[in-house]
Amino acid sequence: xxxxxxxxxxxFRILISNDDGVRAPGLPILADALKSTGEIFIVAPSADxxxxxxxxxxxxxxxxxxxxxxxxxxxxxxxxxPATTMQIAIKNIVTPRPDLVVTGINTAYNxxxxxxxxxxxxxxxxxxxxxxxxxxxSMAAAAVASEMGAAARQVADVVRHVRDHRLPAQTFLNxxxxxxxxxxxxxxxxxxxxxxxxxxxxxxxxxxxxTDRTIYWSVYKEGATAPAGTDIWAVxxxxxxxxxxxxxxxDEKLASALEGWFK
Numbered sequence: 001x002x003x004x005x006x007x008x009x010x011x012f013r014i015l016i017s018n019d020d021g022v023r024a025p026g027l028p029i030l031a032d033a034l035k036s037t038g039e040i041f042i043v044a045p046s047a048d049x050x051x052x053x054x055x056x057x058x059x060x061x062x063x064x065x066x067x068x069x070x071x072x073x074x075x076x077x078x079x080x081x082p083a084t085t086m087q088i089a090i091k092n093i094v095t096p097r098p099d100l101v102v103t104g105i106n107t108a109y110n111x112x113x114x115x116x117x118x119x120x121x122x123x124x125x126x127x128x129x130x131x132x133x134x135x136x137x138s139m140a141a142a143a144v145a146s147e148m149g150a151a152a153r154q155v156a157d158v159v160r161h162v163r164d165h166r167l168p169a170q171t172f173l174n175x176x177x178x179x180x181x182x183x184x185x186x187x188x189x190x191x192x193x194x195x196x197x198x199x200x201x202x203x204x205x206x207x208x209x210x211t212d213r214t215i216y217w218s219v220y221k222e223g224a225t226a227p228a229g230t231d232i233w234a235v236x237x238x239x240x241x242x243x244x245x246x247x248x249x250x251d252e253k254l255a256s257a258l259e260g261w262f263k
Contacts, residue, residue, distance in 0.1 A: 012038030012163050015089055015098035015132070018106065019049045019119025022077035026105045026148055028069045030137075033152035034102065037159050041098065042075035043089035045119075049082050054122035057084040082123035090130045101127035102159060104137030105151055107144045108222060109176050111231045111241070112194030121245075124172045128247050134172040135162060140235065141222050143179040151177040154185060154240050174243040178235035186238040193243050194226035194233070 014034055018024055022044040031040050046065055057080040065077040076093060078085045082103070090097050106120040115121045115136075124134035135158060139151040154177050162173070174193070178185070199222040208215050226232035234241035 012100070013041065013094065013096070013098040014038045014159070015041045015043060015094050015101045015127075017042070017044045017082065017085055017089065017101065017103050017123050019045065019052065019082040019103070019123060020107060021045055021048045022065075022067055022075050023069070024048075024107075025070075026107065026144075026152075027075065028071050028073050029148050030102065030105055030152045030155060031069075031073055032071065033149070033156040034159060037156060037163060038099070040073075041089075041094045042069070042073060043085060043093055044075065044077060045082055045085050046077035046079045049119045051117055052081050052119045052122070053117050054083045054119075054125055055081045056087075057081050062088065082119040083126035086123050086126040087130060090127065090132055098132055100159065100162060101132050101134040102137060102155065103127075103134065104139075104175075105148065105155060105177075106136075106138035108138065108141040108220075109198040109235065110136065110138040110174060111176050111198035111235065112196050112224065112226060114198040115174055115193065115243075115245075121174055124174070125245070125247060128170060128172050133162065133167040135159065135175055136172065137175045137177070139177040140179050143177075147180050150180050150185075158188075158240075158242065170247045172245050172247075174231070174241075174245050176231055176235050176241040176243075178238055178240070181238040185240055187240070188242055189234040189239040191231040191234045191241045191243050192229055193245070194224070194230035196224055196226055196232070198222060198224055198232065200224075 063079040103123045110118040121136040124136035127134040204217040231241040
């Protein structure tokens with residue numbers, strides 16, 4: 001039997017992870033939405049790793065914690081960044097390796113330039129580097145409390161399309177889901193990555209009580225505008241945004257220009 005034939009005979013294997021931590025409420029909701037699509041495995045960071053991008057854990061040794069999530073779901077927590085969690089999950093825990101990685105659902109948008117800072121997107125990118133296709137998923141912060149289930153169903157639909165059609169090597173999808181409009185989501189839009197961040201980050205400055213030391217608090221306000229056809233435009237207009245991404249930032253046009261510089 002060929003490897004392809006063997007893969008067709010076994011269930012489609014989906015590894016779920018995130019950057020919000022293994023006990024984040026979205027993991028069991030996403031797992032429930034995906035259970036009819038394939039065999040589910042959950043491996044995620046033990047603690048919240050929001051905004052850590054694609055950082056790797058080099059030291060100290062990484063601890064494993066086996067946990068039971070709501071609904072009796074078994075999961076593994078690792079004291080590692082999302083990207084390192086992906087490495088260990090694919091190489092040591094989910095064997096044979098998964099057919100697809102789904103990260104999220106992140107509890108705030110990862111749109112435009114904000115995607116570079118996201119641990120959810122960083123984990124998906126790392127999965128692709130390890131040879132497994134991936135989908136990073138996020139939703140509007142304002143909709144998390146009441147609409148996680150609806151968002152998870154949108155993710156499940158995207159997963160089914162990826163299962164049936166497959167992604168090219170070295171690519172992944174960045175999916176962002178808006179607040180649920182009256183009458184339902186307007187559909188899916190394949191979008192470009194906007195050149196701006198998904199919100200505005202400022203830093204509040206104050207003195208630590210009882211000391212002369214200055215401290216800073218990150219203050220992030222979600223919301224931005226961008227041209228039609230971008231991910232930010234899509235969610236602002238009620239569409240689920242699907243942005244195709246690839247690993248590697250080589251710029252062929254700039255390389256041609258540099259050849260002229262260094263003759």
